Amino acid sequence: MTLSIHRRQAVFVALAWGLFAAGALLAPAGAQDRSIVMASTTSTEQSGLFGHLLPAFRKATGIDVRVVAVGTGQALDIGRRGDADLLFVHDRPAEERLVSEGHGLARADVMYNDFVVVGPAADPAGIKGSDIVAALAKLAASKASFVSRGDKSGTHVAERRYWKAAAIDAPAARMNGYKECGCGMGPALNIASSTGAYVLADRGTWLSFKNRGELAILVEGDTRLFNQYGVIVVNPAKHLHVKSRLAQAFADWVVSSEGQATIDAYRIGGEQLFFANARP
Template identity: 65%
Template sequence: MALRKRSLLIAVVAATFLTSLAQAQEKFIVLASTTSTEQSGLFKQLLPQFEKASGISVRVVAVGTGQALDMARRGDADALFVHDQPAEEKFVAEGFGLERRAVMYNDFVLIGPKSDPAGTRGNNISLALKRVKDTGAAFVSRGDKSGTHAAELRQWKLAGVDMAAGKPAGYKECGCGMGSALNIASSTNAYVLSDRGTWLNFKNRGDLSVVVEGDKQLFNQYGVIVVNPAKHAHVKKDFAQTFADWVVSPAGQNAIASYKIGGEQLFFPNASQ
């Protein structure tokens, strides 16, 4: 009996050691990213190519940009791939990130019912939002402190709508990701601001269509940041830097440019600009 117990103990210790060794040897990073990079389908193309080139796997946590930045501030991520430039620059200035590098861009679009009851259709987002407010049309906001939510609030401000003084009559916040916000808009025939990539990959469109696009105010820039190991010593700086360097390299930029849905390119690399 004693021999059996000793053998069992040795087996458990050996298994624990081998598991720990395997985990220590596994090369991976945690990437906190905006939901649009995942829900658009981009990461399904991009990350396998990076992993094949580097041997480093990427574990994505797709949340709103605000939540992603908060994760990184706590040391719960090794790198960021997000789209709220003012917030990203603040993150770096506070010492939480090593450097912010431009990666790619696309644009935001205003989605609404095909009948366009608020009369928003065109290429002027400020005028469109004023009409949404004046008509009391239903509008779904992500309300989640994401990059898209921050962009939406900037557009309301540029349209002369003071959200602090009172939100428009039809304005509803869901506190949710882009896909969920689009689903709510589809089921309620509401307007919603979306990044183009997620919209193109969205299937449950119902009666929705793009009603406003092409306004230069709707430009949507994405950046990559390596979390500063001086703030959190456990951050995998070297692996994260390898990822950041790859996405701005010709190989990474080509992988981004080649991602299309229905022949339409979703993201446009601009790391060299």
């Protein structure tokens, strides 16, 4: 009897999964257990930090880390679903909320840098200075373009907080040039560069960004621009398949003297991108 196309496809898929499962069972136990998935921010990935940090961790422990780089909000949702073993993110209130909900184990500070506003070096909106709230108020009153990540990332959450501090709850309604890209930090900077727009960025991604065009840092130094990163192991009590032991090994290493020194050693053009600040 000739099988239908759909039936043959179903048989093929079943065989493929069977072969995959058999291979997994035959693989050495150690090989199955020496890798983890980390959901993290685009800033840690696109700044090049992980290309520096993760090889050092693997050398120290033999554990491989596969990074899923998304906005912090998405990373936290991945953790809630149990689709990652570990989170490395930068929205402390949301991180603490995830832990309080029982989806993550204890959160730990790892490092910090700061946010900056970059825009056309000519600065048509006249925002240059060290006051983020005053700068956004000037932007809202101008006809300038502003690129928002609009992706519920840690950077986007911070941006919304600064707009609110400037008494502007809906910048899209106030500014014709306000556009949300729903994208990572690198693509947002590319849009700003190609359109002559302003954008809030983390300093790490900015320092590693190559396509600057006419962009320059215009606002920096405000204490409100402080940008803290934290690490959280996903709770195995919620998701039994989570590799919490290996994930905890990363969490312990990244706050150890070795991990902290590795973070501090990462530089581009002689400039340090992140500053380790784990508590003893």
